[in-house]
Amino acid sequence: MRLTNATSVKKSVKQGIRAVAARAGVSTASVSRALNNPDAVSPSLRARIEQAIDALGYIPHAPARILSSRRSRTLGAIVPTIDNTMFARGIASLQHYLSSVGYMLFLTTSGYDLDVELQQARNLISRGVDGLVLRGDCHHDGLRKLLADNAVPFINVGIYQPDRPYPCVGTDNEAAAHRAAAHVIELGHRRIGIVSALQRNNDRASARVAGFRRALAENGLELPPQWHVEVPYTLDDAREAARYLLNLKDRPTAVVCGNDVIAYGVLLEAERDGFSVPRDLSVVGFDDLDWSRHLRPSLTTIHVPTGETWQRAGEYLVRSLAGEQTIMHREVDFSLVVRESTAPPPKSPK
Amino acid sequence: MRLTNATSVKKSVKQGIRAVAARAGVSTASVSRALNNPDAVSPSLRARIEQAIDALGYIPHAPARILSSRRSRTLGAIVPTIDNTMFARGIASLQHYLSSVGYMLFLTTSGYDLDVELQQARNLISRGVDGLVLRGDCHHDGLRKLLADNAVPFINVGIYQPDRPYPCVGTDNEAAAHRAAAHVIELGHRRIGIVSALQRNNDRASARVAGFRRALAENGLELPPQWHVEVPYTLDDAREAARYLLNLKDRPTAVVCGNDVIAYGVLLEAERDGFSVPRDLSVVGFDDLDWSRHLRPSLTTIHVPTGETWQRAGEYLVRSLAGEQTIMHREVDFSLVVRESTAPPPKSPK
DNA sequence: GTCTATTTTGTAACCGTTTTCAAGTTGTGT
DNA sequence: ACACAACTTGAAAACGGTTACAAAATAGAC
Known part of the structure; x- marks a missing residue:
């Protein structure tokens, strides 16, 4: 056995698309076409190629493909x-x-x-x-x-x-939030608090706050600073915020929330503090998570698809x-x- | 302006690593090294290269890198x-x-x-x-x-x-489930039902069921077929299963669940049907989701990190x-x- | 200053595809 | 039978990096 011979053999068939091409007795171009644009290759060739492909268990190499095709x-x-x-x-x-x-x-x-x-x-x-x-x-x-x-x-x-x-x-989060606040206003509420998500780097949270505020302003309602609290996306923080709001001397009769998790926290804390929802306090969420309709009381909220x-x-x-x-x-x-x-x-x- | 001239110019510097190399006056190999193994290149070259890189806003092309480095x-x-x-x-x-x-x-x-x-x-x-x-x-x-x-x-x-x-x-889900069931057995329960997740193609769900069953068997407890229900991962399905279990003539005093969502569904349905948890019924979950400790009653469950x-x-x-x-x-x-x-x-x- | 060992740098061959271009094949209308 | 169009196929040049290898530069020992 000659080295030259061995070398040439080794070089002829390695792997990848060339191996498939070699086995099917066609060019790499045809294999590529059979893969990407089957109609551009004749049925007979296509069959030979496909057979070679799964005989070899060939899997195209995406990075190479990306490199070459951009x-x-x-x-x-x-x-x-x-x-x-x-x-x-x-x-x-x-x-x-x-x-x-x-x-x-x-x-x-x-x-x-x-x-x-x-x-x-x-x-x-x-x-x-x-x-x-x-x-x-x-x-x-x-x-x-x-x-x-x-x-x-x-x-x-x-x-x-x-x-x-x-x-x-x-x-349109601003409009949706406006709708949520309008709902409690229509119900007759005049003292409305906001528990929103953190607004920093979060235009969704900001838009919602803006919508809440616009609805209040349009109806001539005041929003004392202490009635607007921002909290992270956790039940514990929402509960803490709710506890603070509910223990104010002068407290709101309704709370609009930046999302359902916050609303759930408010619900939990209200119950714990002996408030009955919705009799003593109305709560509106935002997002309509799966479990929101299962809560007791079930949650009024904004559904977002x-x-x-x-x-x-x-x-x-x-x-x-x-x-x-x-x-x-x-x-x-x-x-x-x-x-x-x-x-x-x-x-x-x- | 000659075409030949234009062509040769176009070919000399295009983009990518070669453009960086050209601008820094080094070879592509050095640029590559500066990127992947900075210590292998002298500080002065490295500086020139880095300067060229951000002058050109060069971003390495991962697919090419993957192709060549495997x-x-x-x-x-x-x-x-x-x-x-x-x-x-x-x-x-x-x-x-x-x-x-x-x-x-x-x-x-x-x-x-x-x-x-x-x-x-x-x-x-x-x-x-x-x-x-x-x-x-x-x-x-x-x-x-x-x-x-x-x-x-x-x-x-x-x-x-x-x-x-x-x-x-x-x-070890089997062991954990065994522990959960053992807990209610230790409390004195003898009539224990199971609401599990769908076991098909889900070895986690199966292992949990196996653990529950082993605990029952080891304590000589029967598990009538109607006391074991399988449900998809939704509150609605869990509630339906719970409704079924709770309305059996001969019903369990405790239910061990395949996960917390199911347990929550059981809790909800029990409340709705007038059962008090844990007085009339004990419920155990699995997973320890965030809200599980906030539920009323809070949920006994298996914590999994x-x-x-x-x-x-x-x-x-x-x-x-x-x-x-x-x-x-x-x-x-x-x-x-x-x-x-x-x-x-x-x-x-x- | 010379010689050797070590480090730094450059050259060029690959990595596994796609795709342009040309060549070969087949089909159609006259 | 011929010219021409339409379709198949193959050869080879990219695509943008890495890396083996060689060459050049530097350092160290005498």
Whole structure:
């Protein structure tokens, strides 16, 4: 056995697409075509190639494919946290949709930190994502520049801002919050408190607060500073805030909340302090989580179709990438769900 | 202006690492080294290169890097669903750890479908992941073969099976369930029902059922078929199951549940049907979700450190990939958390 | 100052695909 | 039978990095 011989043999068939090509007796170009555009290759060749493919258990190497074709069929998503039912829902829905159209998803979390978000974006772009799904429109300036410089398509999800030059899809949180507050006002409440989520780097939370406030202002209602509390996304913090509000000398008869978790905390604390909801206190949530209708009393809240929202975000990007014309600003409807936790205020609000 | 001239100019500097090299007046090899192994390049060169890098806003192209280095610093994870707090927690924790060591995560969901899981695995391998995190050890035979054929490191998370040849990290669900059932038995219960999650393709659910059953058997207790119900992971289904159990002529005095969501459903339905927990009925959950201690009555349950579990899974793979020796089977401790939902059975069990 | 050992740098061949371009094949209308 | 269009196929050059290897520079020992 000659070395020259061995060398030439070793070199002839290694692995990957060339091995398939060799086995099927065709060129790599044909194998590639059979894989990406089956109609462009004759049935006989296609059959030979397919047979070679699963005889060899061939799995195409995506990075090589991406390198050569400059398309990854991968989207990136950056969410503040996955540890929030609404985001988990949205991501699940987005991912389900993407996999149905042959795309993959790179998911990262920023923890509401703009610098981290920028870093993640850089990472994702380096990974070759075709587009980016971002939560809201509260971003680092560098992020906008980065996206522009690299011509990366993106969409802001979970907000609706038709006046901005960036694409977005989501519900109008300000309007929805306005609706929630209007509901208790219509019931006759005049003394309304707010327990919101932390507004820092969170345009969704801010928009909701703005909506609450606008409704109060439009109806000539005061909002004493001590009636507005901001809390992190945990039951304990919500309870603490509720305890504070309910123990004020001069306390509200209704509380509108930035989300359902907060509302649940308020409900729990109200019960513990001997208040009856909705007799002594009305409570409105926001998001309509699964268990909200199971609570006692069941929670009046704003229903937001998260799954649909995130799926549409995916659709927008996939369509844009396919060169189709799509709507830049898409509004997703919310709805007020009236349940047991709201009622007219007590006659003598002691 | 000559075309030949233009052509040669165009060819000299295009983009990517070669553009950086050109601008810094060094070779691409040096740029690569400065990026991956800074100590291997002299300080002066490094400075020139770094300056060129951010002058050009250069972002390395990961697919090219993966192609040429055969390492992606990316792990894949396949979970049944992300729409389950426990998994969301775990993934969040895993991802946080991975990003702290410079790895990325590809996340996909299988919906408890073994074929889908196999397909996802194929997809992830094609993507060039360095390793795979799988939920449990209930997989398609083809998946094991696939992993072996492609020499892809993996770990089963959320279970503890020291006798199996595959690496795993998690709590011993069977033992934990046994502990939960033992708790109500110790309280004096003799009539114990089970509401479990669907066992199909879910070894975690099965292990828990097995643990419950073993505890009953060891104490000579019967489990009439109608006292064991399986339900999907929703409050509605759990409530329905509870309604059925509680309306049996001959009903249990205690119910052990496959997870906290189910337990919550049982609690709700018991209250609705006029049973007082724990006076008339004891309820035990499993998982110890955030809100479980806030419920009224607060829920006795098994605490499982999910975050830690998934992080350890990541650690295992990262270490293995770094060539370090690591423990194949790692057990993560559970603990029984006794709260208000369990008590001795009523004297005259009507 | 010379010689050797060590470190720093550059050259160029790969990694596994896609895709352009040209060549070969088949089909159609006259 | 011929010219021409439409379709299949293959050869080879990218894509943007890494890395083995060689060459050059530097340091250390005498």
